[in-house]
Amino acid sequence: MSLNFEQMLRKYAELIVKIGLNLQPGQRLLIGAPVLWILGTPIETAPLIRCITAEAYKAGAALVDVIWRDDQLEITRYKHAPADSFAEYPTWQVDTALKYAKQGDVLLFILAETPGLLSQQDPEAVATAQQSAFKHTKQITEYYAQRELQCMIISAVVAGWAARVFPDLPPEKQEIRLWDAIFEVCRVKEDDPLSAWENHIKQLDSRSKYLNRKKYSALKITAPGTDLTVGLPRGYNWTSSHITTSKGISCVTGFPCEELFTVPHKDKTEGVVTATKPISYGGSLIEDLSLSFSKGRVVKVTANRGEDIIRNSIETDEGASRLGEIALLPHSSPVSQSGLLFYNTLIDENAANHIALGNAYKFNLQGGEGMSDNKFKNAGGNQSQIHLDFMIGSAEMDVDGLKKDGRSEPIMRAGEWAFDV
Numbered sequence: 404m405s406l407n408f409e410q411m412l413r414k415y416a417e418l419i420v421k422i423g424l425n426l427q428p429g430q431r432l433l434i435g436a437p438v439l440w441i442l443g444t445p446i447e448t449a450p451l452i453r454c455i456t457a458e459a460y461k462a463g464a465a466l467v468d469v470i471w472r473d474d475q476l477e478i479t480r481y482k483h484a485p486a487d488s489f490a491e492y493p494t495w496q497v498d499t500a501l502k503y504a505k506q507g508d509v510l511l512f513i514l515a516e517t518p519g520l521l522s523q524q525d526p527e528a529v530a531t532a533q534q535s536a537f538k539h540t541k542q543i544t545e546y547y548a549q550r551e552l553q554c555m556i557i558s559a560v561v562a563g564w565a566a567r568v569f570p571d572l573p574p575e576k577q578e579i580r581l582w583d584a585i586f587e588v589c590r591v592k593e594d595d596p597l598s599a600w601e602n603h604i605k606q607l608d609s610r611s612k613y614l615n616r617k618k619y620s621a622l623k624i625t626a627p628g629t630d631l632t633v634g635l636p637r638g639y640n641w642t643s644s645h646i647t648t649s650k651g652i653s654c655v656t657g658f659p660c661e662e663l664f665t666v667p668h669k670d671k672t673e674g675v676v677t678a679t680k681p682i683s684y685g686g687s688l689i690e691d692l693s694l695s696f697s698k699g700r701v702v703k704v705t706a707n708r709g710e711d712i713i714r715n716s717i718e719t720d721e722g723a724s725r726l727g728e729i730a731l732l733p734h735s736s737p738v739s740q741s742g743l744l745f746y747n748t749l750i751d752e753n754a755a756n757h758i759a760l761g762n763a764y765k766f767n768l769q770g771g772e773g774m775s776d777n778k779f780k781n782a783g784g785n786q787s788q789i790h791l792d793f794m795i796g797s798a799e800m801d802v803d804g805l806k807k808d809g810r811s812e813p814i815m816r817a818g819e820w821a822f823d824v
Contacts, residue, residue: 408579411586414596416454418589418658420462422600423555424509425654428463432456435470436500436510436554438543439790440536440684443472443496444513448559455511470496474520474563481524489531492539504546507650512556517563518681518746519688522709529687530715537719537788544790547656548765549772550649556657558585558749567746588737588750589658604655607643609824611663614641614814619804621671622729623811624756626679626800628693633729633758634671636783638769641665649772659738661753664730666767668783670699672726679755680794683746687712692793700724701760713791717760722787727763731756734798734818748792756796756815761789 420426434452435444444452456467500510521529546552565577572580586592593599624631644660647653678692689709694701701724704713717724730752738745738754745751763785765771771779780786802815813821 408582411582411591412451412454413458415586415589415591416451416458418591418596418600419455419511419555419557420458422597423557423655423658424511424553425652426459426462426464426509427652429465430463430553431466431468431503431506431508432459432464432511433468433470433500433503433508434511435472435513436503436543437470437493437496437536438500438512438540438547438556440533441512441514441556442493442536443470444559445515445561446471446473447561448513448515451559470499474517474561477520478524481521481528486525486528489528490535492535494539497539497543500543501546504543504552507553510543510552510554512554513559514556514747514749515559515561515564516683516747517561518567518683520563521687526687526711526715530712533716534719534788541788544762548762550646550766553648553650553652553654555655556749558658558747560585564746568743584741584743584745585750588741588753590737600655603660604643604645606824607645607660607663610820611641611643613822613824614663614665614804617804617812619812620807621805622814623803623805624676624795624800626677626795626797628677629675629795629800631672631674631676631696632805633726634668634783636666636668636768638782639665640767640769640771642767646766657749659736659750659753661732661736661738662730662757663732664728664767666763666771666784667726667729667758668699669722669725669727669763669780669785670783672696672699676758676795678793678795679797680744680751681746682709682791682793683748684709684712684791688746689713689793696726699726716789716791719761719789720787722785723761723789725760725785725787726758727761727785727787727790728757728759728767728792730758730792731802731815732796733815733820734796734800752792752794754796755794756800756802756818757792757794759790759792761785761787761791
């Protein structure tokens, strides 16, 4: 790798530690913590992990530890493990992450997957393993939802992912080209990345405050293949990935970070919605997904690829077929402007408006962090073991805010914000 690449990698690591994690002196950092289906960080990501570790110790970290994984071992499991063994889970990893979280330390989740890694494996085994992962990491997700967790999720390049994004490039150029794209969409290539992120965060905070003042009762979303009305519960709260934990420490929970998101009412989604990008989910790829909703529930699923994965996922529990998130962002975001399909939900969702099936975040409801599960559910919040994002936005999408008196106000037109702040 070139000297310039090494400099960019160090800048990326600096942003992760200082802006994203906002690691404080004396805190410990666990890299590769498990959450949802994400388990460990691939051994291929070691160059980045070393840079992050160096930056963390410069920031005063008391200890940095890493949970590693090897995708080839995962493939070996699906080929040779007993058919009834896929509910097994490495609980020691969750126990370690929870110990860090309970002591006020910091977690870094690494999303570095080869799209379609498990596409040739038994879909029932894949679904069973994913459901087991959701079950065992539920408490980590709850810590995040209650703002108890100082954490973030980032992407890192692995060879199989780079080959999928840039199949026409020579193999020796694929990984560096994907790294360059990540540096671009994460503002690492700005003259002053730290200042660029500080200004971006201010803009996100201003737009979320505007939407919260409006107190809409529902959103009307229209585009080719999409005619969807998403009801909003009383006391909803728009936020971004810039949060303040219960301990008063601000952090950015994901790079890139372009979206504003809130909680839909679990019983008030009606209509049809079509995904505008493929979904890389737990090593499988889902393409051309369309969902129909009635009274908040998915009543029809179609997909040209991965339909079984979606059907199995929405049967995980009662809340898996309902919405837990609606997110808005401009089509002109850096990810969209890149013109690339990353086959990576963390990045691709920052190119387009998106929704998520499954669990809702309690902090998206006023006072939600202190609510019991039953109270949150009665207020309209959805609960589930899964949280599956998929992208629905495009340059042809309009979004309107609906008032209780029936009035409609433009929020987005042709994929761009229709209001100034």
